[in-house]
Amino acid sequence: MTANKRAPKATATEESLHRIFTIPEAPDSTLGRIEQEISQNLAGFLGDHIVAKDHLLTSIEKDFASSAIPEEPAYVSDHMHHLLDKLVAKSVHTSSPSFIGHMTSALPYFILPLSKLMVGLNQNLVKIETSKAFTPLERQVLGMMHRLVYQENDDFYQHWMHSADHSLGAFCSGGTVANITALWVARNNLLKADGNFKGVSQQGLFAALNHYQYNGLVVLVSNRGHYSLKKSADVLGIGRDSVIAIPTDENNRIDCTKLRAKCLELRQKNIAILSIVGVAGTTETGNVDPLEEMAGIAQEFNSHFHVDAAWGGATLLSNKHRNILKGVELADSVTIDAHKQMYVPMGAGLVVFKDPSCANSIAHHAEYILRKGSKDLGSHTLEGSRPGMAMLVYASLHVISRPGYELLINQSLEKAHYYAQLIEQHEDFELITKPELCLLTYRYNPKQVQLYLERCCENEQLAINQLLDQLTKFIQKRQRENGKSFVSRTRIEVSKYANRKTVVFRVVLANPLTTKAILNEVLQEQTELAQESISLLPQLFDKAISRL
């Protein structure tokens, strides 16, 4: 740390520490200037300071190699230079309009000062004593999101929204915790107290399965389900193997015939279905399961029905498109991430419960906080201490409003359709999955190779697809390294190639600042990278092309 090299050496004194807690950075200090830059022109600041070109991780690690906690304090200004140089410069420009590979986006401007207010207030939502008005505010946000999903009437919300003994949902740091919470609730409701048995919550899973005499416990989800569901099953003691992947159709939606057949089979084996999970916006392709049909099956088999709408849930804000999620209102619980398509910064997930009593199966109380009958939000959450992120969702819902969100969501979908069209019109690209939400996958695949793939034998198809996988990986990596734009990549089963797992580009078009011009540029860059690299591929590729 640069401060160490300065003379005289810095030392921590009572006075210097007191200053740190009481005297703000002067506007003309380094940190003050950085803050002004961020306030006046965030995009400019990020553009100026984040070095576009990719750095090797191992070289970055050298700057973060010391495990010793400094024995000398750094001056704030020196440390800020250090952070700008070593951290900010080598971070990722997640809000760049050409960073279309993941679910991050530009943020509305008012979010920045509001976040600062949130940090300055430093409320702790675990209990009212450290959050006061933030508690009713969070309950209102949960009520609004509940209403967005379930559309109950005013009376319903008046009755339940602020009820001490109920909760319409749980706010949390993200979709994974939301999914764990939903399945935790489902598990505890399924294996509830009964006779002498005090419930899984008290006595655990071993006693629960012995009591109920089930031969097992499973979660059913399509093979496009998010990895957090397996993680949830692990955490909750059910085991990853108990998450049964049901095949999807050619549109990446769960095959309900197979789902129902599996349910019948499980019933015969006396295996309990802890939850059927619908996916509303698969992470990899953005498709939405047939939720209404799934709800019917869940009802038939008396199973909890959870919908993981971490990504797609915000679509409900669009009257035009909310139909894509038809049936979500039949779910017992729904996960939505506000930090995805609701344009709130990282750390804002939530789950809502259809039945306000549903989450009582995980309620807990303690002596010094969360006393029974209190309205402390901590009694129905997995996390304990939590910041006041709900304020950012609240403000966004008010400043952007429902029709504003609708415009944003409709725009994203239109953009995805436009990009899909670009790809389909380009003879050397192959659209792999069409956008249902604003997510799509594709790859570079020269026209001749596409034609050849249609007629060649299975072995040749396999060999060529392997080469194309290499090509996709190469292009994606180089594009990231060049730093102008970013698309992600994944591997998905493609029906037209005998369900072989195929490497594809994955694009998410949720950033309102992404323009059509940028999309054209991304494709142009990929074309150039492909041409540059095709010569590096083995002869087989040439052969495939020349044989035509």
Next chain:
Amino acid sequence: MTANKRAPKATATEESLHRIFTIPEAPDSTLGRIEQEISQNLAGFLGDHIVAKDHLLTSIEKDFASSAIPEEPAYVSDHMHHLLDKLVAKSVHTSSPSFIGHMTSALPYFILPLSKLMVGLNQNLVKIETSKAFTPLERQVLGMMHRLVYQENDDFYQHWMHSADHSLGAFCSGGTVANITALWVARNNLLKADGNFKGVSQQGLFAALNHYQYNGLVVLVSNRGHYSLKKSADVLGIGRDSVIAIPTDENNRIDCTKLRAKCLELRQKNIAILSIVGVAGTTETGNVDPLEEMAGIAQEFNSHFHVDAAWGGATLLSNKHRNILKGVELADSVTIDAHKQMYVPMGAGLVVFKDPSCANSIAHHAEYILRKGSKDLGSHTLEGSRPGMAMLVYASLHVISRPGYELLINQSLEKAHYYAQLIEQHEDFELITKPELCLLTYRYNPKQVQLYLERCCENEQLAINQLLDQLTKFIQKRQRENGKSFVSRTRIEVSKYANRKTVVFRVVLANPLTTKAILNEVLQEQTELAQESISLLPQLFDKAISRL
């Protein structure tokens, strides 16, 4: 939403939305002015805007009663007025030097602009693709905290800190998630794959207990253990009943003789000890278990040893006092909350693991991220998407430095001892638990009543203690409502009153801005409130006093 009342009505248009994402608030706008106020004088801003007097929760709820998502956008300035008036005014001044009831404190000033930078960068730590340099930074912070606890040498950290297949710890939103993570790791290591059994992670708890033929699975912790441990046991499928509370001595520390006796009993019953948990800073009294002795017992019974140092862990930064946690370096895992005594805002917890392979029992991978061999931090955490909070810990460690933290921690302890002395010198107060860390409990108890309690019969003692409980509750409530200062209250077993659960004031002295003068004022206010209320108590009290 005041905007609704304005003419012309606001509507969301593509242009207005584009503006929200691209044009910052003008410095002279409401939000701009709020931000400047916060930047220039946070304490002044909070003092001006947070209304000291307590509001009835039910009256606040009226302002957060609408479940409808607004159909019209609010102007940012209108909405900010609304937030100031309805939310900020009725929030809790957690950084006030006289708010000494919970573990929140004033924050160093540089934290505010840094938080804004963090939000502006909006990195997602789940994977390198959305966090880049933040990933090595977080690994370094985990390395530093690991070293703070375990004091391994440079070689150790050079070898493990950035190893893709290992992790020295997990950063998370708070101590509860840290504790769940630690016990999850312990559970999965205890019930690991063995022969045909694929491990609890894959096959779940029912199969695991059948395979290992244990008659049960328990967590042992003192009866002062944090409620999050029972929550963890519930989540992890072990059941709350499996958290066995071991009695404490008169200093609120676990009785190791009883702990060992319980272990022997469990061994005879063939019940596996998933973890012995040491508490380093009980939430209610701030005492630290005899960690070294506990580590020995854990080793004898081959159990995971976890230390919940969410509150007290920062004491390790003080060379003078780190000895209080002697033995913590023998723990397999240790929870520390940076948002407690490390002066970082809400949302920064972590757990470190002695053995860098320990957390591999919870490792998970997915196709589009967290590929095997990647250094993505998301493969070893309970949460998925997470913000770059580690930057705030990193900056604090550098700017405050170890000796700076030492000063702060030593000051807190001195202040607690000073306050304890004040209480002991005041004849009408009774110190219930002495400060070991900067936390203590006491109550108002007039001298004559104290004397009477010593000599009266058991029934009378009980009756008077019940009255004193009422009195303590009354004073605490009134003090909170007055809004000048805040202490919390809890109920703890008091050995000198036959271990009866007794209501006490609870005070945490971690705010560097709390002065001795403030402490004198707090006690003075309590004395006045007590005298005001004593007349309201039934005659018994008078009788007790007059009988002397």
